[in-house]
Amino acid sequence: MLAQPKLTICVPSRNRQRYFQETIRSLLVNLRTDVEFVFADNSDDPAPMRDFMVDIIGDPRVKFIGPGERVYSMVDNWERCLEAATGEFVCVIGDDDYVDADVIDLISSTKAERGLVDVFVWSRFTYNWPGNRRTKCNVCITLGTGVHEVKREWLYEEFFTWKQHSSTPNCPFAIYHGAISKTIMDKIKSKFGGRYFEHPTVDFENSCKLLVTAETFFYSERPFSILGSCAESNSASIGDVEDMKRKHAIFMQELGRNMDEDPHMAEFPFPSRLGVSASVALVQNWFKTTYGYHVPGWEKNFAEACGYSCGTAQSQAHFDMSVAGYEAAFRSWKGGKYLQYFKPKYVSPEGAKFFFGVQNKALYIDEDIGGVETPAELYHLVNQIVAPIEELEFQFLPGNERAA
Numbered sequence: 001m002l003a004q005p006k007l008t009i010c011v012p013s014r015n016r017q018r019y020f021q022e023t024i025r026s027l028l029v030n031l032r033t034d035v036e037f038v039f040a041d042n043s044d045d046p047a048p049m050r051d052f053m054v055d056i057i058g059d060p061r062v063k064f065i066g067p068g069e070r071v072y073s074m075v076d077n078w079e080r081c082l083e084a085a086t087g088e089f090v091c092v093i094g095d096d097d098y099v100d101a102d103v104i105d106l107i108s109s110t111k112a113e114r115g116l117v118d119v120f121v122w123s124r125f126t127y128n129w130p131g132n133r134r135t136k137c138n139v140c141i142t143l144g145t146g147v148h149e150v151k152r153e154w155l156y157e158e159f160f161t162w163k164q165h166s167s168t169p170n171c172p173f174a175i176y177h178g179a180i181s182k183t184i185m186d187k188i189k190s191k192f193g194g195r196y197f198e199h200p201t202v203d204f205e206n207s208c209k210l211l212v213t214a215e216t217f218f219y220s221e222r223p224f225s226i227l228g229s230c231a232e233s234n235s236a237s238i239g240d241v242e243d244m245k246r247k248h249a250i251f252m253q254e255l256g257r258n259m260d261e262d263p264h265m266a267e268f269p270f271p272s273r274l275g276v277s278a279s280v281a282l283v284q285n286w287f288k289t290t291y292g293y294h295v296p297g298w299e300k301n302f303a304e305a306c307g308y309s310c311g312t313a314q315s316q317a318h319f320d321m322s323v324a325g326y327e328a329a330f331r332s333w334k335g336g337k338y339l340q341y342f343k344p345k346y347v348s349p350e351g352a353k354f355f356f357g358v359q360n361k362a363l364y365i366d367e368d369i370g371g372v373e374t375p376a377e378l379y380h381l382v383n384q385i386v387a388p389i390e391e392l393e394f395q396f397l398p399g400n401e402r403a404a
Contacts, residue, residue: 005036007104007179008087012077013095014042019129019230020095021052026376027101028059035101038084040065042077075197082185082196089120089179096129096228098375099177103224106389107179110147110218113394118214121178123223127367127375132231138354141363144221145387149396156211160284162301167277167309173210173217176203177225184214192291201283208287222386226375264289269329275322277309303330303341310344319346
C-alpha cells in the first residue's frame, strides 16, 4: 500500500450484519492497493462481525472498528470512521450499498487536468435487495460520458432555495456516495464545532458545510455506485408513515434526544418524522441558525417539495396521514402564508407501469435483470454497458480549461 492511500471507503453499520458482510466481500474483490477500507460495526452483538472479520483483518488495506462500550448514534459512528481515514479522498457508503473503488482513477485524471479537486461525485442508481420489493421496479442508468465542473454559487442556490421540482433539493455533492478531499473534511472539522459531523442527518449536513467550504466541485455522468435498500434501511420506509415513525423513534432513542425538539426548531414546526422533505429542511434550518447563514426566497419551493414528498406514499391512508401532518405545520408556520403552495397529489403505486429501454441518455432496466441478488452483482453487469473511464470527457467551466 502507498504511504497515503488515494481513497478511503468508509462503511458504518449497525445491526445489519448480513448485508454488511456481503458489502465487505464485494468491496475487497477489487485488489488495488491504493485504497483503504474502514469498516465500523456498531451492532448490539459484536460476535457476528468479529467472527466474520477473522480472516479479513490481515488485509493491510482494512481497518475494522468494533462496537464500543455504548451504542453510538449514527453521527458518532460516522465520526469514528472519518477519524480513522487516512486517504487523500474519503467516501462513505451504507452497509447495503456498493461503490466502485476504481473511481479514484477518474478523480486522479481530473486532478491532473484541473489541478485542484475538492469534491468529486458521480451518478448513482438504486437497487432494492430481495425482501424489499413491494412492487416491480426499474433502474435508471445514466449513459452520459461527461465529467463536469460545477459552480459552487449555482449549487448553493439550488440546494438552499429548493429550485428543483422534487421532494429534495438538487445536490448530490456530499461525502455519502461521493469523494471528498480529506483536506476539506479537516477544514470542516476545524471550522464547524471541532467535528466532522454534528447533525444526525449526516449526509445533508455535509452538503451544507461543503457548499461554504470547498472551492471546486466535479460531477461524473457515468455511475460509480449503487444506493442499496434492504428491508431494514431507512429508505425502505419512504412512503410508509407507520414504519417511518417506528424507525424514527429508534433513531431518536439511539441519538439520546429528540432532535425535533432542539432549540432551532422553535419557529420551524416541521419535525423529521413528517418525511424526507422535512428532514432535509430541518438540517438546513439547523445549519443556517447555528452558523448565521441567511438564504432568502426558499419557502415557496419548499412547500411545493413537501407536496411532491407526500406523493410518494405507498397507500391512500399513508398519503392522508402525511398530508395532515404537513398541513398542520404549514398552518402554524409564518402565519400560514405558504400553505397555498403545498399541493400534494396522490398517485397510486398499484398497477404502475415501468418503462424499459433507452430514453434521454438513460437506460432503464429491470432491477433483477440476470437474476442479480446484490448491488455489486448489478453494478458489475451495468459496468459492461456504460463507458469505460478512459472514454469519459472533461467539460470544465469557461476560463477553467487549464491543464496541469
